[in-house]
Amino acid sequence: MLQEEIVDFLKNVIPFNLLSGETLGKMAADIAMDYSPRGEEILQQDGPPSEFLGIIKKGGVKVFQALDNDEEVVLDLRGEGEHFGMLSILSGDRSRNNVVAIEDTICYKVPRKTVLALLQENHEVNQYFIKSFFVNLLDKTYEETRKAYTGGTTGEQLLFSTAVRDIVRAEPRTVALDTTIQQAAADMAAQRIGSLVVVDSAGQPLGMVTDRDFREKVVAVARDVAAPVREIMSAPLISVDAEDNCFEALMKMIRHRIHHILILENGRLLGLLTNHDFMLLQGSSPTVLVKEIAHVRTIAELQGTAPKFYKAVSSLLRHGARPHNITGMITELLEKICNTVVDIFEKDNGPGPVPYSLFFFGAGGRHELTLSFGVEMGIVHQDAASPDAAKETAAYFNRLAETLNSAMQNCRINGAGQCLQAANIRAASAWREGFKKWGTGAGTGLDAGFFDMRAVRGEKARVDSLREYLEKRTGQSRGLMEAVAAETLHERPPLGFFKNFVVEKGGGHKNELDLYRRGILPLVGCARIFSLAKGVARGSTLGRLKELTSRHGFKVAEDMGQAFGYLNSQLIRSQLHQAEEGLTPDNFINPYSLTNFERKTLKESFQLTARLYDEIEGDYWSGKVLP
Amino acid sequence: MTSFFQKILGRPRADLPDWLQKQQELSRRLNVKEGIEETEFVAFDTELTGLDFKRDAIISIGAVKLRGTTIYPGRTFYRLVKPECELKHRSVVVHEITHTDLECAEDMLNVLGDFVTFIGGAVLIGHFVHIDLNFVNRPLQEAFGVSLYNRALDTSTLHDWLAANDSRFARHYQGMTLQSDLFSMARKYGIDGGKAHNAFSDAYITAQLFQRFVPFLAGCGIKNLKELLKIARP
Incomplete structure (x- = not known):
């Protein structure tokens, strides 16, 4: 009766589906069935070893480890048909992880003795468990994260490969x-x-x-x-x-x-x-972490958010995320956090004295933030009605900037500098005035990052119209186009033909390479210039490149996309590594720590940039205009 | 008169069949100070020809064993009984057991003997368990002048108690059901009772109800069997 139900269930569960009906029947006779309401602890880390292998019939559990500082590292979420407790059955000494029901969970428990006998008698099942373990153990090390990622065929990529x-x-x-x-x-x-x-x-x-x-x-x-x-x-x-x-x-x-x-x-x-x-x-655990970060409600809760990002990203990598998925997620979460901070600010200080929009520009605007964060923001607001009102408006936004900057500082996701600088809080008309000067000479504060501005709060049109204004002007003014090209070309790819890498000569990062500034940003700049020239209005570098390929037959754009993805993944992995060492992730990598193969790929990316630069110099830059 | 004394005093030990004798000793040894998780339980249910205690009788008995809240699907019991009275039309519709099915069924006492051996000294769990107990005890009384000594608890009483005393329980399941019949409860607490409506599947549902309820007891200070028996009294 009930045993038949168990056998039917196990027939669809890997690796038990490999067993004959007879074996399953025998196994079913020993199986117990348990229920754990949401929140109940099923196994306890460092507690007695599990006496059973739990197979989840309904519901789900969270497998996690508690660290000394009371932090939780979620190793996995397991759902219907998945199992837990195997590690401690095999080791027999203690439970390695905490297992807690995250839904009302019904699970079948196969006694330890039965499991061990099964492993002994059945080679395939044995292989399965030994393998899945091994993989799990290695998973925890960074090295394996890398392999799983570059290998790209671990079969755990459902989230990204499944339509x-x-x-x-x-x-x-x-x-x-x-x-x-x-x-x-x-x-x-x-x-x-x-x-x-x-x-x-x-x-x-x-x-x-x-x-x-x-x-x-x-x-x-x-x-x-x-x-x-x-x-x-x-x-x-x-x-x-x-x-x-x-x-x-x-x-x-x-x-x-x-x-x-x-x-x-x-x-x-x-x-x-x-x-x-x-x-x-x-x-998968990324979803848990993503949700956790997304649900922060008070500024105090933001304290120490950065490590959660590291974990989420590490887990995403393991699950086969592409670099743009990861940067997209990081950006999305930062947006969430900014909005939360402003929500809290507005609750205490009232809404803005004039309507305004908060926007990201640069990497944040393009959905391309990495673990070094460094998000850049600005505010565009309506003109104040009177000089007095203007003063009050300025004071309000100053307080807002202070709050935002200190909150970001607080969760150590501000990158190096201030996220929202006073100079980037302006009325729409003032922004326009500023943009008008661009391309007319040096010292106009041109920053191509503003071509990527994107509203994250408030009316979107207010930001879009500014960006469109910039784009339109680029089409009309050769000077502006040249100035943008000049700004991009200013940072040369760190590579003379076939020579060694050019690395930083002094300071705290001697012999290291700023991969973002010297590798990624030049590619971003090239893509932006081509897009401006062709009227491609996409927000992200990959989006721009895709459209350049598909609509304008830009063959090189495909290569650029590949190089861009590679550099980003290299950077993110290096940042994760830094995080694991207890350092604050930055954009620097040590080229000598790379394998030959990695170095070669890196060089090729830079060579590609160098070729693009030649092209841009020929087509868009007369050499006279300075940024 | 003799039968009256027999009822009070019970028959002399020697008269009881082996299975009954053993069982009576086992259940008397029950330690009510034991934790709930260490206690052996048997969830059971009977299907009856009707609810009239005098005229109706058991058609089938189903039971499943638990230790604490762990159900052992490998230790189950399900038997059909030859009826002592006519099957009523209505119950045929409900249970889908017809006379043809019952022809291969066994004598009540045979089945009861095996059932009693199966339950041993376990604490019985039932939904409105007093009804089932009455129908099990009557033939035992008639034949041997004894009743089951097993302690019993009622999932419907337990549910009412939780409803009245534990807000966490109601919160966890997002409200509670006011309907106390087995199927309404199974639906409310997400229990899959299987397709059949027979004594066994009902016993299985009852066991799962018990599983749903017990985890909340520790938070209300109900830690051992004695306290559990008190709040889930049939």
């Missing part, structure tokens, strides 16, 4: 716009689902209602349940394309703080993804 279409299960339930709230709730209850997609008469999805909407918009405000569901639906719909990968879907969900996301295929509703689907997909 959302592959994990969409059922078509979502829909409800018509005019259905009453009560009827919609009754439908959900009857079908035991947590959400409905609201569609118009043509079946086009318009919005969504979830449990939360009923809680917040109906019950909490005592709304009439006879009202149409249209009144409480969440719109506009947040969706991803079926071809996008799961990571992108997850990022969107985090960004918008939602638990359900729609999957569209050519504008047609294909399905619905929930948090739970991601748990099922693989329950």
